[in-house]
Amino acid sequence: MKELPIGISTFPEIIQKGYLYVDKTAIIYSIVSRKKYYFLNRPRRFGKSLLVSTIEAIFTANRELFAGLAIDSLPYDWQKHPVISISFSGIPYTTPELLEDGIKRYLKDIAAEHQIVLQKGTAGEMLKELVKTLAISTTVVLLVDEYDYPILQHIHDKETAKAIRGILKSFYGFIKDLDKYLRFVFFTGVSKFSNTSLFSGLNNLEDIGLDIESNTLLGYTSAEVAHYFHEHVVHMAHKIGCSKERLLEDIKTWYDGYQFALERHATKVYNPFSVMLCLTKGRFSNYWFQTGTPSFLMTLLEEKSYPIEEFEHMEVTENNLGAFDIDAIPLGVVLFQAGYLTIQGYNQETGNYVLTYPNKETIDSLIENVFASMTSKPEAYLNSIVSALRRAFKECDFKQIQTILTQLYAHVPYTIHIGEEKYYQTIFYLAFKLTGAVIAVEQPTHDGRIDVVLETLGAYFIIEMKINAPAIKALEQIKYKKYYQPYESKGKKIILVGIAFDTTRKNISELEYEELPMQKK
Structure with missing residues (x-):
């Protein structure tokens, strides 16, 4: 029985150390083979960093890591490209100045790995220099994980959040002039901020967050849980004294129910973090919620007079689901993008999408958190x-x-x-x-x-x-x-x-x- 990679988001480590890996490489292949600029948002702890690491392994031509996986039998060229992979969750963000300096140090470290010494300048200028230098022999891959992390940490303080946004907008603005040097660009984050406020100039950045093709890219389907986790399910069922079928139903009740695509009958997916912890510990709990509830969400709920009873049936427009901005934060959209609500259906009369709780974990956790916030x-x-x-x-x-x-x-x-x-x-x-x-x-x-x-x-x-x-x-x-x-x-x-x-x-x-x-x- 393979060990579950809880807290491990590096693809080579998962493969080389024999951890269980749920094969998503067929979907990844279709993404890296089609277009050039992508954006994908998903809730925290849904596997975004592992996805970025997997894409990096593909573009660095580490084919041996993919033996037996779907992409290994697909007609991918396995050409090697230099990769710039930036994770904003690991860069200081307490002030705009620290963020700018942190990005510079991050880029210098990447440059040093390639024996490149960057000249002084803004973070954007250093990115431009690094890309051009690396692209002397072949085009470059740029991967940006948690692009919105510094903003979300200050979302309760609009002035600081806007200043942080300004730093990031300037940094991302340099990408549009690097097109001929780039093979592939991929952004991930929790939230989708409007293009005009952050990705100005990147008009060709394709948002696949609500697409049916990427609906099951992160998270597990029922079929994947039953197939990949079969031994773990049997083991836990024996441990707690129930049938495998009953345990699968309980896991579904607790952790399934997420739908990110707009199509009405899209496949639901499970929260991957909670599924793995449940099967490892052999008991049900609100694992995903315990890893941290954004304080700005509780503040926003308080500002909106705790409309908790509306969350079982909340209607939003397609445009709302796609993006928001610091100055206008619709509660339903924040809850959807953060993973506390999911798409339930479509109201043909109003033309709105209907949001609701995805599962027992989110119902219990959000209500408990609101209750604790109100009562202390x-x-x-x-x-x-x-x-x-x-x-x-x-x-x-x-x-x-x-x-x-x-x-x-x-x-x-x-x-x-x-x-x-x-x-x-x-x-x-x-x-x-x-x-x-x-x-x-x-x-x-x-x-x-x-x-x-x-x-x-x-x-x-x-x-x-x-x-x-x-x-x-x-x-x-x-x-x-x-x-x-x-x-x-x-x-x-x-x-x-x-x-x-x-x-x-x-x-x-x-x-x-x-x-x-x-x-x-």
């Missing part, structure tokens, strides 16, 4: 609240439900800037989403909107919230407007719940409920 309470507290709520609803113990919710609201500071009703509704949604219940807010009916519909294995809870009004008024509204009617034929108990909030106490003041008689079939 440790994860253990959240787990105990969720467990108690799940048990209370299963037993329909409404006295206990009110007690738990009262404790919960007492720990959420009211200083967060959310409208009163939205404040109570958002916290309610977060808590119950984590219980595993199916929850929907602001559900439209023929006569208004239901505040919350909560579905458990045995019941529907139709919930109406009232601010500074008796809970009985909430129950009366549910019955008067017959909010329960769409659920009467579904064969489950229907329980009407009215919750009253007191804005003086910033908490629940009353809870009333009533179970409707089951309809006879």
Whole structure:
């Protein structure tokens, strides 16, 4: 059983040391054989750096590393080219000046490997000199990994981010005049900033991030998980005492579901980092999320009043999916490009693409993170609240439900800037989403909107919230407007719940409920 290359993003090391490699070289071959300038964005920990390393190995003609892989049997010429490979995650970025100096040192190190001494100048001028010098005998390959990393580290500070962008724009601007010296140019990153703001002049840079051909280039398909990881799946299934088929279904639930292409029936892919860690450790967890949530994302969520309940069905345009800029950061697009939301479908009526959570890991992790951001309470507290709520609803113990919710609201500071009703509704949604219940807010009916519909294995809870009004008024509204009617034929108990909030106490003041008689079939 081959060891899994967790944290290893160097293709030669993976092959030479016998790690498991999921063969993506047929897709890579089609990319390097067709055009010259490419851009690909994918979430962090999705294998972008390994892809860049693999492309470098192809262009340095290390064919022996590809023995038995798809590209080895394809008509590739294996001509050797000098490669300039730049990873911006390894360059200092705390100030624009440090970034400029860091790029210069990086280029000098590459030049030294080729016995070249670069003259003084800007980073862009040094890149130009390096490319021209290396291209004396043959054309050069330029690979730029994490091109946006310095910007994203300052995205919360627009002025610094713009200054960083200026450095990078100037640096990338030199590439357009080097066309005749270049064989292939490939950029990777997490986000796609608009061409006018960063890639001015590189009009021929092809963005393949949303193309069907590159949809499965990074991440694993179900077929790849079943084939390449067969021994690991069998081993883990035996370890935890379940069937291989059941384990594959659980892995799918936790880590599958990413779609990057715009085509409606594109193949979904798994998060590669989480799959490998799950199979290595023999247990499920939110591995990808644990490696770090961008602080700017939490800041952005707070600025947007934590619209967490919208993430299950968020519509965006195709143009929005393609790019954004520092001055205008659409929340849905950031969540999509960062990997917290994925393409679910297409709304023919509006012409928009529908985004949703890809899998259990992202649902649980994002909600837990938002909840922690709002309450400043440790994860253990959240787990105990969720467990108690799940048990209370299963037993329909409404006295206990009110007690738990009262404790919960007492720990959420009211200083967060959310409208009163939205404040109570958002916290309610977060808590119950984590219980595993199916929850929907602001559900439209023929006569208004239901505040919350909560579905458990045995019941529907139709919930109406009232601010500074008796809970009985909430129950009366549910019955008067017959909010329960769409659920009467579904064969489950229907329980009407009215919750009253007191804005003086910033908490629940009353809870009333009533179970409707089951309809006879």
